[in-house]
Amino acid sequence: MNTVAEKTLGAAAGKDDYILEVKSLKKYFPIKSSFFKMTVGNVKAVDGVSFSIKRGTTMGLVGESGCGKSTVGRTILRLQPKTDGEVLFNGEDIFALSREQLRRLRPKIQIIFQDPYSSLSPRLPIGEIIGEAVREHGIVPREEYDEYISNIMRECGLQEYHKDRYPHEFSGGQRQRICIARALALNPEFIICDEPVSALDVSIQAQIINLLNKLQDQFGLTYLFISHDLSVVEHISDTVGVMYLGNLVEYSDTDKIFDKPLHPYTKALFSAIPVPDPDYKMERITLEGSIPSPANPPKGCKFHTRCRQCSEICSYAAPEWAEIEEGHYCACHLYNDAERAERAEKAMELEKAGEAPAGKKENEA
Numbered sequence: 231m232n233t234v235a236e237k238t239l240g241a242a243a244g245k246d247d248y249i250l251e252v253k254s255l256k257k258y259f260p261i262k263s264s265f266f267k268m269t270v271g272n273v274k275a276v277d278g279v280s281f282s283i284k285r286g287t288t289m290g291l292v293g294e295s296g297c298g299k300s301t302v303g304r305t306i307l308r309l310q311p312k313t314d315g316e317v318l319f320n321g322e323d324i325f326a327l328s329r330e331q332l333r334r335l336r337p338k339i340q341i342i343f344q345d346p347y348s349s350l351s352p353r354l355p356i357g358e359i360i361g362e363a364v365r366e367h368g369i370v371p372r373e374e375y376d377e378y379i380s381n382i383m384r385e386c387g388l389q390e391y392h393k394d395r396y397p398h399e400f401s402g403g404q405r406q407r408i409c410i411a412r413a414l415a416l417n418p419e420f421i422i423c424d425e426p427v428s429a430l431d432v433s434i435q436a437q438i439i440n441l442l443n444k445l446q447d448q449f450g451l452t453y454l455f456i457s458h459d460l461s462v463v464e465h466i467s468d469t470v471g472v473m474y475l476g477n478l479v480e481y482s483d484t485d486k487i488f489d490k491p492l493h494p495y496t497k498a499l500f501s502a503i504p505v506p507d508p509d510y511k512m513e514r515i516t517l518e519g520s521i522p523s524p525a526n527p528p529k530g531c532k533f534h535t536r537c538r539q540c541s542e543i544c545s546y547a548a549p550e551w552a553e554i555e556e557g558h559y560c561a562c563h564l565y566n567d568a569e570r571a572e573r574a575e576k577a578m579e580l581e582k583a584g585e586a587p588a589g590k591k592e593n594e595a
Contacts, residue, residue, distance in 0.1 A: 249285040249420055249452045250306070254278050255315035257298075257305045261525060273525045275301040277476035278315070280551075283420075283469075288446065288453040290467030290484070292460060292499070296521060297473045299456045300344075303422040306454070307341055308332065319420065337367050340413035344425040346405035350397040356383075357393030360412045369417060379415065385448075386411040387441060403434035407441070414445060420452045427462060435459075439466055460503050464488055472496045475532045476524055478551075482558040492560040494537045529581065531563065539564060547577035 256279075258272035276298045283289045291299050304310050306317050308324050317324045319339060327335060343349040350359055361379045364370065370378045380390045386407045397405055406426060413421055423442065427435040439462060445451060457463050463470060463484075470487045472480040472495065480493040491497045498515040517536045522528055528535050534544035541563065549561045550570050563574060 247284050248282045249320060250283045250454070251316075251318040252282070252302075252306065253280050253316040253318070255280070255302065255305060255317060256313040257301050257310070258313040271525055273523075274476050274527060275524055276305060276313075277524075277527075279473070279476070279478050280315075281471050281478060281481060283452055283454060285419075285452055286446070286450050287468040288455050288466055290463035290470040291454060291456045291473060292458060292463050292470060293473035294458065294499070294521060296524070298476045298524070299458075299473055300424050302473075303341065303424050303454060303456050307339055307422060309341075337363070337369065337416035338419045339422075340416060340418040340420070341422040341424060342406075342409050342413055342426045345429055346402055346409050347397075347429070349409055350405060352397055355394050355396055356388070356400075356408055359397075359408060360415050363412070364415045367416065369415070382411050382415045385445065386414065387437075401434075402430050403437060406430060406434075406438055410438075410441065410445070414449070417449075418451065420454075423453055423455045423457075425457050425459075426455075428457065428459065435462065442466065460500060472499065475521060475527055477532060477561070479533065479562070480558075480560045482555075486555070486558050490558075492554055492558065492565065493533075493562050494539050494564075495533050530578075531561075543574050543578050546581040547574040549574070 255276055256274075257276040258274050260269040261271040261273060262268065263270045279298075279302055281289065291302065293299055301310075305312050306324070308317075312325055319335070322335075324332070324335070324339075354362070357379055360382060361375065364378065365375065379393070383390060383392065388404070388407055388411060392400075397408070400408065406429075409426070426442075427438050430438065442453065443466065446453065453466075455463060455466055467484045470482065470484050471478050472487075472493065474495050480487060480491065480496045487496065488500065491500050494515075495517075498517050501513060501515040515538075519536050522532065522535060528545075530546045531537070531540075531544040531549050534540045537544065543563055547563070549563045549566075550573070551559060551561045552565065552567075552570060554560045554565045563571075566574060
């Protein structure tokens with residue numbers, strides 16, 4: 231997303247309304263040669279992603295496996311270093327903070343991981359798992375500690391007598407409640423939910439989603455909800471961003487994007503949502519081929535190799551991020567106005583000129 235897109239996304243509301251602003255975030259993983267261990271390329275897991283989240287709302291981030299959703303979440307939290315870009319939390323650049331400043335900020339930004347089975351230490355009782363960071367950061371006075379942990383557990387649907395039990399004694403849904411309680415105990419403002427229900431049964435998923443909604447209303451939390459389950463995202467999110475191969479291709483309010491998806495990839499993604507009506511006939515859009523390698527993405531629009539509506543310009547010029555309708559942003563040549571079309575044509579001509587053999591270019595000159 232370019233600078234113009236960053237400005238337009240922030241124009242609808244005041245600066246203070248946004249708790250998180252991500253600007254042109256990039257995260258590349260180096261590819262090392264097997265013998266000399268030299269960097270021979272990069273896996274572009276996140277390649278220039280920008281978005282903003284209003285305080286007290288939920289943004290859903292969707293896309294197929296391998297598109298970079300979880301990498302976005304982990305990079306925002308500075309669990310791994312960025313390659314480029316900015317992440318502003320309450321106006322502060324997270325990557326500009328010193329180690330001590332980051333430590334003080336940690337309680338305000340938390341994450342709920344995808345797998346409740348591997349994200350809990352099997353050697354610690356539940357009370358210690360939830361309270362370890364509370365004690366470390368001095369969230370409450372020592373004399374109030376036990377009652378505080380008990381209250382947090384009750385808020386998350388756990389009982390006080392669970393404190394002395396170990397993770398293996400709980401079901402998947404209960405373990406995810408423990409993970410939620412661990413995050414909530416630090417009194418956070420912002421929580422990244424990294425596919426928190428994908429490992430759970432459908433009936434348990436509904437319970438966890440309802441719990442997250444209840445806690446958001448009660449404590450004024452803000453969520454970035456990462457998922458590939460579109461039905462869950464539609465239920466919980468206020469806004470939705472669609473990712474493909476490291477890029478954001480569409481962004482809008484949940485109602486707008488589900489009622490009228492613009493990008494061909496979004497349309498294909500949404501056509502796969504199951505409808506619980508045997509008489510309902512939906513046109514399934516089947517994507518041909520597999521997702522290209524993020525280590526060697528296609529030129530132009532990254533989606534053009536799988537797009538039914540692909541034209542010549544898509545193979546050469548990357549589409550610009552633009553507001554197609556009020557509050558509805560998309561990066562696709564299908565919606566180019568005259569100015570964007572002209573810039574795309576020039577980019578295509580330059581790309582073609584670069585591909586032409588040297589002798590041919592000299593003859594043309």
